Amino acid sequence: MDSTKYSLADFYDISDMDMVDRARYFYEYHQDIHKKHHNQYRRVSLNGSGPTMKILDPYSGIEKEMIYMASNDYLNLTRHPRTIKAGRAALEKYGTGAGSVPLLGGTLDIHIELEKRVAAFKGCEAAIVYTSGFGSNCGSIAALLRENDVAILDMLVHASIIDGCKGTHVEYFRHNNMDSLEKVLRKCKDKFRTKLVIVDGVYSMDGDISKLDTIVELAHSHGAYVMVDEAHATGVIGKNGRGTPEHFNIEGKVDIVAGTFSKALGVVGGFIASSKEIVEYLHYYSRPYMFSTAQTPQTAASLIEAMNVIEDEPQLKENLWKNINYFKKSLIELGFNIGNSETAIFPVIVGHDVKVREMCREMHEAGIYVNAVQYPAVSRKLSRIRMSLMCNHTKQHLDRVLEVLEHLGRKYEIINKPAAEEVEIA
Numbered sequence: 001m002d003s004t005k006y007s008l009a010d011f012y013d014i015s016d017m018d019m020v021d022r023a024r025y026f027y028e029y030h031q032d033i034h035k036k037h038h039n040q041y042r043r044v045s046l047n048g049s050g051p052t053m054k055i056l057d058p059y060s061g062i063e064k065e066m067i068y069m070a071s072n073d074y075l076n077l078t079r080h081p082r083t084i085k086a087g088r089a090a091l092e093k094y095g096t097g098a099g100s101v102p103l104l105g106g107t108l109d110i111h112i113e114l115e116k117r118v119a120a121f122k123g124c125e126a127a128i129v130y131t132s133g134f135g136s137n138c139g140s141i142a143a144l145l146r147e148n149d150v151a152i153l154d155m156l157v158h159a160s161i162i163d164g165c166k167g168t169h170v171e172y173f174r175h176n177n178m179d180s181l182e183k184v185l186r187k188c189k190d191k192f193r194t195k196l197v198i199v200d201g202v203y204s205m206d207g208d209i210s211k212l213d214t215i216v217e218l219a220h221s222h223g224a225y226v227m228v229d230e231a232h233a234t235g236v237i238g239k240n241g242r243g244t245p246e247h248f249n250i251e252g253k254v255d256i257v258a259g260t261f262s263k264a265l266g267v268v269g270g271f272i273a274s275s276k277e278i279v280e281y282l283h284y285y286s287r288p289y290m291f292s293t294a295q296t297p298q299t300a301a302s303l304i305e306a307m308n309v310i311e312d313e314p315q316l317k318e319n320l321w322k323n324i325n326y327f328k329k330s331l332i333e334l335g336f337n338i339g340n341s342e343t344a345i346f347p348v349i350v351g352h353d354v355k356v357r358e359m360c361r362e363m364h365e366a367g368i369y370v371n372a373v374q375y376p377a378v379s380r381k382l383s384r385i386r387m388s389l390m391c392n393h394t395k396q397h398l399d400r401v402l403e404v405l406e407h408l409g410r411k412y413e414i415i416n417k418p419a420a421e422e423v424e425i426a
């Protein structure tokens, strides 16, 4: 099989193939992308997240030090001495696990402390915490919206939101387009019981910020509620790193603030912060909360400390923003199309799946860890290299990435800057 003629979409549902045949067919495709060194998924890290990372090279089988441009660990709190120390102390005190689901014996005092800390950090009355951000989005929406309701989604919201809407009606509006949102709100006005507009605070593939202030105003004026997913906003935007509502100075006005603990907070899990009534309801009707064992104690402890660190050490976010501003300016000067990126996530739009695969292969060979984002994750004309920044990337790291990107940009005719001197790739 020639994998360059296929995408992941081609193996999703093939009507005349049973599951085993379909998996075998996909396996052939997967072997070919590996053979062509186009498979950048599941590269194995030997030392965890940081501005550089040791990888077990899937092609040579040997250790390779790479500049890591794919982490959501924006403030590198995964390695912060305080988050590690707090986790270690909780491990000693409570042991390795919570022992049960939260409703039936698995709730520890440290979980309650975390819920209170999240609610305070997000300026909401109460919060519920889950073991994954995917579960908190999916499980809370499924609990809150039913047959007579409607979810009104920005067309670029995260998959966990879309999956949560399977038991309700769904309407989409064009990405961050307020005219389109207004049209959908009008259309839904008298047709459904609950109307919930759901957006991401910062979009995970584009790095742009939702127009949350206008969205809240529009939704409320049409009798709809608003839920925002703060996965990539927490720790990154807002004066104190509290996310999109803080960025727009509308804390307390968003009906449901969702988020993950796995990105800037550097651990794992998710949360919903809202009114005490919504949170209490979710305790009893949100299935990933009810039917899944509570977070590990060390996770809860590290998370509480992560929020303390964000408040006590604003220089981490300041350094991240120094890197964002430098990298953004440099990419634009080089002539790359970075869409509407406004935060730590940078798409370099290539618009051609095979070119993206080849460029990512060459970046891997050059010791730079980036991700290829192709159809069906984005449309083919928007296929891209996705990069994200951390507060402790150095100027040398970023300059090396820019040097290699410039070389590849010219080689693959993404930019047409005149040739500089040759760049050493491997």
Ligand SMILES: Cc1ncc(COP(=O)(O)O)c(C=O)c1O
Pocket (backbone or CB within 6 Å): 132, 133, 134, 135, 137, 158, 160, 200, 204, 229, 231, 232, 260, 261, 262, 268, 269, 270
């Ligand atoms: C916008 C957004 N929401 C939710 C999630 C799910 O979060 P988690 O990885 O914590 O399950 C992700 C993550 O990967 C995300 O990018």
